[in-house]
Amino acid sequence: MALLSNSFLCVAAASLCTISASAHSPRADLSVLFDAPTVSEIARVRTDWATRQPEVAGYRVEASGTDAGGVRFDVVSHISEGQRHYGAVRYPRNYAAGQPYGTLVVCHGGLNGVAAEESANFLLSLPGICVDENYFLVIPSYRGEQLVTQFAGTWVSGGSPSWADRDVDDTASLLAAVQMNIPDMDQARVGAWGISRGAAVAMLLAARDDRIRRVVDLFGWTDLSLPSVQSQLDLILNQGVQPAGIGRVAYESFVFGWLNGVLSLDEARQAWIRRSPCYFANTMPPIQAHHGLQDTQIDPSHTQVLLGALSSLGLGPPDVEGFFYPNGAHGINSLVGLGDRVEPYLCALEDGPRAYCGPMAPHALGLYAGADYRGSSSITRNDFELRANNCRPNTVGLVFVSSNTAYVPAGAGFLCVGAGSQRLGAGLIDAAGTFRMSVDLANPNPNVANFLAPGQKAFMQVVFRDVGNPMGSFNFSNGLQVLIEP
Incomplete structure (x- = not known):
């Protein structure tokens, strides 16, 4: 029971979920789906992850250009599970070939792809200590989604979307591919930054991949069994609300398939457990989490549960930090003071080997x-x-x-x-x-x-x-x- 006790708040939150997804059909009762995961179920997720090794075949630099500030961007690609996957690499502002620079994996939010230059705009919120000048940004697009650039148009990754699951595989493979082909990436200084869905990707990547040494989590989900998620599923199943956001992720990734007999109960449970970072807190590196208390898209309880799971492992400041913003919503501009907290935390990578x-x-x-x-x-x-x-x-x-x-x-x-x-x-x-x-x-x-x-x-x-x-x-x-x- 070690892992469950270490993540007791995560499990406790799951066990409190008794909201029925349907008052009309017993098939839509989600309580059995969202029972607290067992040690065996969590171990099976890890066993599956161990079979997914990063792929680095077919690496190409598709295009090179600069952003409005003259900083170099490359569009790169590689083969992942037989499909070509695209990503972008932003070079450090003061890049000089032959010198080592750190790497920050930038995991985008939303469900519809990423605009490369726009995804780097978070740098404007930072005070300018180290990231802009001394770090490569590695920006995955995820499978089945588009990468939009101002200098080289739009590129669409192959495959079908797999939110916070196979897109973690794609991100790990992209990181391996660029590290292998850009010798100036210091493999001892790698962090991850994620927003919303991308924060879940960043946390799961860090739990699975020990190359990641620090994570910044911006209002990411951590447990897809929480009451706030089930409330959204209730609206979708019983009130005809169009699936969107985290409700869409849960509905399309495992709820719909289970209710319609495409997925077994076991398969559906594995699907939501492996998308829930808090159950894998015991292999996460240092993490700094941020959440606005007025966030109506991903409830702040996700960050509270994550911090509780990490605390139960004896982890706290300065390695693990959590910040809640009374007037903050689902966007970084509403989290006042964010940059002054994030960049020193990331720049601590400079102090290690x-x-x-x-x-x-x-x-x-x-x-x-x-x-x-x-x-x-x-x-x-x-x-x-x-x-x-x-x-x-x-x-x-x-x-x-x-x-x-x-x-x-x-x-x-x-x-x-x-x-x-x-x-x-x-x-x-x-x-x-x-x-x-x-x-x-x-x-x-x-x-x-x-x-x-x-x-x-x-x-x-x-x-x-x-x-x-x-x-x-x-x-x-x-x-x-x-x-x-x-």
């Missing part, structure tokens, strides 16, 4: 190996794992550490750790080209202990064999700067 060094050189398969990490750089927590993505597959990686940096041609690439470097360890690179190595910060080898002392900046780099590269027989990831914390 981050990539440095470049431009780097591709290995013989044409990819750039990017340094990454999981866990933290805290000696007390002692959960730091060094990673490097897009290395040469099926070989061995060696890690070197130093207290200073370099940028020196070596082999087929560039050495980024400075004089006095020592070998930190070694590990296997798997068939996907991912290197993983746990680093024991609490009990380091004496040869490297001085590099891993509290307050020390350690500079790490992975080197691997690069057979067949005419430039040299070995190559490197970029470097990772790690501030060792107590």
Whole structure:
């Protein structure tokens, strides 16, 4: 019962839902559909998610242009489940090739696609600390929806809409594709921002994908079994109200199919559980949530339930923050003071481990190996794992550490750790080209202990064999700067 007890407010809210969706037909009684999920049901969702790996085939840059301020935008595409999916990439305002920049995945709201330049307008609400100048924006359109650009027209992603389900798959695949093909994206600094339906996508992405390190949730839904959702379903089923917003998502995604025998009860329950982020709070990264108390489209109880689930896990400020706006409605302009809270929260990504060094050189398969990490750089927590993505597959990686940096041609690439470097360890690179190595910060080898002392900046780099590269027989990831914390 661990997961259910950890998310007790989420489950409690579901169990309070006793609103009948129909006074006229027993088939429309939704109480059995929205019974609180079991541990087994939640585990089955996670098992299904584990089978959905990001797809990066067929990547293309379809068009390039600039917005009204002269900032570069690209329309990019890739293949997802046999369909071509489109997205946009906004480059950092002060972009200079060869330098690492963070990434913010921007998940749009609404149910009808996204206007690329307009989706970046939230930057106008920020005070300008780091995001505009130092972060790529990755903007998915989701399957079956359009991406509208001012510089290159409209692009329509293939497939059928799958709100807050398969569009999470599309977003994960788009992120993987651009990270693989834009070497200046720092894979150690990735956050997600979402509005309304997009906030649900951002939270579910973060719960499923450990590349996401911070999330900003703007009035997203978190539990599709809440009374406010069932009230909207009651209007649709019993009073002939046209499905719209969150009611449409629930009705078209699983209620209609269940009531008409297309989906079994089990299938319908799985459909709403996997679209409800609060049941997966135990794998979410730090999150900052915002909701207007006058929001009539997505009830503030969604954010209250999410914060309760996170609190039950012992999570709170500064990693988990929630803000409610007495006069706020369903739009960011009504959330007064939003930007001054959001941007410092996102800019905290700058304080953690981050990539440095470049431009780097591709290995013989044409990819750039990017340094990454999981866990933290805290000696007390002692959960730091060094990673490097897009290395040469099926070989061995060696890690070197130093207290200073370099940028020196070596082999087929560039050495980024400075004089006095020592070998930190070694590990296997798997068939996907991912290197993983746990680093024991609490009990380091004496040869490297001085590099891993509290307050020390350690500079790490992975080197691997690069057979067949005419430039040299070995190559490197970029470097990772790690501030060792107590």
